[in-house]
Amino acid sequence: MNKSPPRAVNTAGNGTPNRMKPNEYQLVFTTCPDAAAAERIAQALVSEHHAACVNILPIAKSVYRWKGRVESAAEQLLIIKSLTRAFGDIRRRILELHPYELPEIIAVPVADGHPEYLAWIRDPDKP
Numbered sequence: 001m002n003k004s005p006p007r008a009v010n011t012a013g014n015g016t017p018n019r020m021k022p023n024e025y026q027l028v029f030t031t032c033p034d035a036a037a038a039e040r041i042a043q044a045l046v047s048e049h050h051a052a053c054v055n056i057l058p059i060a061k062s063v064y065r066w067k068g069r070v071e072s073a074a075e076q077l078l079i080i081k082s083l084t085r086a087f088g089d090i091r092r093r094i095l096e097l098h099p100y101e102l103p104e105i106i107a108v109p110v111a112d113g114h115p116e117y118l119a120w121i122r123d124p125d126k127p
Contacts (some may be wrong), residue, residue, distance in 0.1 A: 025110035028080035038076035041097050050089045051082040052124040081121050
């Protein structure tokens with residue numbers, strides 16, 4: 001008999017279950033050619049309330065195929081933490097601000113997380 005282990009239940013820090021909606025939170029990834037573009041996009045997304053936080057990870061080396069050739073570039077990786085419902089606004093702002101012809105904009109749903117941190121993503125202005 002193949003039994004699955006019981007699923008862990010998040011709590012809100014006080015022992016009560018956290019009722020996280022499926023796919024309520026997301027991480028959005030994009031890469032930028034330099035620190036100035038990364039900072040411009042990160043500042044816009046956070047200041048305009050599209051994201052609670054954007055991590056900028058410098059010097060990611062990307063190897064990719066583009067227009068029939070293998071290319072490589074040093075890039076800055078942005079990890080954008082937000083609610084799923086903000087994806088349209090995030091995509092729109094990245095497309096407006098990004099210097100690339102075809103920027104990476106990939107959203108990954110958050111399956112689970114620390115309840116207090118997820119609550120902060122939902123409302124970063126609330127202490």
